[in-house]
Amino acid sequence: MVAIIGAGPTGLLLAGDLARAGVPVTVYERRTGTSNLTRAFGVHARTLELLDARGLADEIVAGGARIDSLRLFDRIRLDLSTLPSRFPYLLITPQYRVEQALERRAIELGARIVRGAELTGLRQDGGAVTLEFADRTEQADYVVGTDGVHSAVRTALRLPFPGRAVLTSIMLADVRLTNPPEDVLAVNAVGDAFAMVAPFGDGWYRIFAWDRRHQVSDDTPVTLEEIREVTRRVHGTDFGLTESRWLSRFHSDERQAPRYRIGRVFLAGDAAHVHSPAGGQGMNTGLQDAANLSWKLAATVRGKAPAGLLDTYQKERHPVGTLVLRSSGALIRMAMLRSRPARLTRNAVGAALLAVPAVTRRAAGVISGIGIGYPGVPRAADQPLRSGQRLYEALREGKHVLIAAGDFPGYRDRLRVAAPVTDTDQAVLVRPDGYVAWRGPAASVSTMTAWTVA
Numbered sequence: 103m104v105a106i107i108g109a110g111p112t113g114l115l116l117a118g119d120l121a122r123a124g125v126p127v128t129v130y131e132r133r134t135g136t137s138n139l140t141r142a143f144g145v146h147a148r149t150l151e152l153l154d155a156r157g158l159a160d161e162i163v164a165g166g167a168r169i170d171s172l173r174l175f176d177r178i179r180l181d182l183s184t185l186p187s188r189f190p191y192l193l194i195t196p197q198y199r200v201e202q203a204l205e206r207r208a209i210e211l212g213a214r215i216v217r218g219a220e221l222t223g224l225r226q227d228g229g230a231v232t233l234e235f236a237d238r239t240e241q242a243d244y245v246v247g248t249d250g251v252h253s254a255v256r257t258a259l260r261l262p263f264p265g266r267a268v269l270t271s272i273m274l275a276d277v278r279l280t281n282p283p284e285d286v287l288a289v290n291a292v293g294d295a296f297a298m299v300a301p302f303g304d305g306w307y308r309i310f311a312w313d314r315r316h317q318v319s320d321d322t323p324v325t326l327e328e329i330r331e332v333t334r335r336v337h338g339t340d341f342g343l344t345e346s347r348w349l350s351r352f353h354s355d356e357r358q359a360p361r362y363r364i365g366r367v368f369l370a371g372d373a374a375h376v377h378s379p380a381g382g383q384g385m386n387t388g389l390q391d392a393a394n395l396s397w398k399l400a401a402t403v404r405g406k407a408p409a410g411l412l413d414t415y416q417k418e419r420h421p422v423g424t425l426v427l428r429s430s431g432a433l434i435r436m437a438m439l440r441s442r443p444a445r446l447t448r449n450a451v452g453a454a455l456l457a458v459p460a461v462t463r464r465a466a467g468v469i470s471g472i473g474i475g476y477p478g479v480p481r482a483a484d485q486p487l488r489s490g491q492r493l494y495e496a497l498r499e500g501k502h503v504l505i506a507a508g509d510f511p512g513y514r515d516r517l518r519v520a521a522p523v524t525d526t527d528q529a530v531l532v533r534p535d536g537y538v539a540w541r542g543p544a545a546s547v548s549t550m551t552a553w554t555v556a
């Protein structure tokens with residue numbers, strides 16, 4: 103049995119994938135009810151592709167608002183509409199909608215979710231892990247800590263979480279606006295303050311605001327007046343702000359665990375890395391951790407993994423966590439630039455750089471996740487198949503997909519074989535998480551055996 107600690111987005115995606123692969127899986131969640139808090143509200147293109155490979159993207163996209171260009175710091179515009187993806191935009195939708203879809207899928211596929219179960223400790227020997235709860239212990243073959251920033255699993259492993267606070271006293275407000283901005287996502291910064299405004303698509307708007315002049319502890323209540331004042335200072339208007347449904351103050355850290363695996367225990371999502379909210383990367387990165395780990399863990403539990411497969415989780419995902427820390431950190435530091443000349447330079451240089459198509463492509467690729475691959479393992483772009491399906495539909499079985507013309511009887515029981523639309527003598531093996539495991543002449547498919555785990 104695999105035990106997952108924490109039913110946030112990372113744990114729920116992982117649970118569904120393991121259950122789909124026939125692996126017995128239980129999620130232990132501290133909370134007794136489900137969450138309707140909208141923490142993350144941006145789902146990037148690569149995450150939508152992963153959700154597409156689970157049959158969930160279309161319903162999530164239908165309930166959200168699409169943003170095809172990001173306006174940063176007045177004149178800087180990042181175009182997402184040319185992303186080479188079925189989803190060339192940022193989707194604005196509340197985190198709880200993504201969680202609801204992932205939870206429904208996990209339960210339908212047979213995952214068990216136990217609520218009101220708070221992990222207090224764990225210990226492992228070579229063969230199993232013992233989980234400690236207030237009222238009982240449980241045994242598992244493998245454990246994944248997806249229990250968020252204050253992870254009890256990380257603490258039990260005695261892993262440090264080095265880093266630092268980057269921003270304190272950030273204000274969050276979900277509000278109604280009578281005169282909303284024309285730009286779907288409006289972000290601006292004026293030295294002493296910044297504010298971002300984005301729509302949920304249902305009449306409510308999310309404002310993130312920060313004011314260098316008013317730094318207080320996280321438990322100091324936020325007032326609508328405070329939000330109004332900062333928004334006016336930054337954007338020149340409060341957009342007709344009327345009422346709020348959620349006001350909160352929080353701080354943001356940049357931290358990363360040095361190891362994502364110790365023996366039979368793994369970390370994923372916020373338990374493994376946290377960063378500033380700039381770029382909206384947290385939930386997205388966690389979901390991608392889960393998609394990377396799930397098929398490797400399933401193959402291992404089923405005794406089908408080649409030696410070393412589980413170690414590639416750390417090798418592939420740890421550097422991506424570091425990259426996200428750096429890129430979201432750079433964005434937040436740019437937003438916080440204090441002096442006017444520095445801000446003018448930022449705006450001019452940023453606008454000039456993003457006028458260069460190659461720079462725009464690279465920036466959009468990193469922020470959307472579309473441009474992120476692993477060494478020697480690039481992302482597989484969606485493509486039509488001769489069967490009439492698309493690649494990401496074929497991936498919904500959770501198996502490797504071999505795109506090749508011809509008959510491969512030795513592989514049919516282990517992976518999905520799909521003919522390409524156009525005739526070619528080349529073959530591509532796509533991993534269940536949508537990355538290319540192998541590419542070569544169809545005649546040499548038999549040389550790829552090391553990765554044909556089902």
Ligand SMILES: Cc1cc2nc3c(=O)[nH]c(=O)nc-3n(C[C@H](O)[C@H](O)[C@H](O)COP(=O)(O)OP(=O)(O)OC[C@H]3O[C@@H](n4cnc5c(N)ncnc54)[C@H](O)[C@@H]3O)c2cc1C
Pocket residue numbers: 107108109110111112113130131132133140141142143144145197219220221222248249250251252253254255274352370371372373379381382383384385386387388
């Ligand atoms: C204000 C705000 C705005 C954000 N905006 C964005 C955004 O736009 N885009 C984006 O991608 N990300 C955003 N994020 C970050 C995003 O919300 C997180 O990265 C995401 O929720 C991480 O998911 P997770 O599943 O790893 O952890 P979590 O969502 O934190 O889930 C962890 C779960 O574990 C449970 N748990 C904790 N301890 C235990 C225990 N001991 N035993 C059992 N269960 C336990 C918790 O109850 C929780 O349900 C934002 C965050 C905040 C705070």
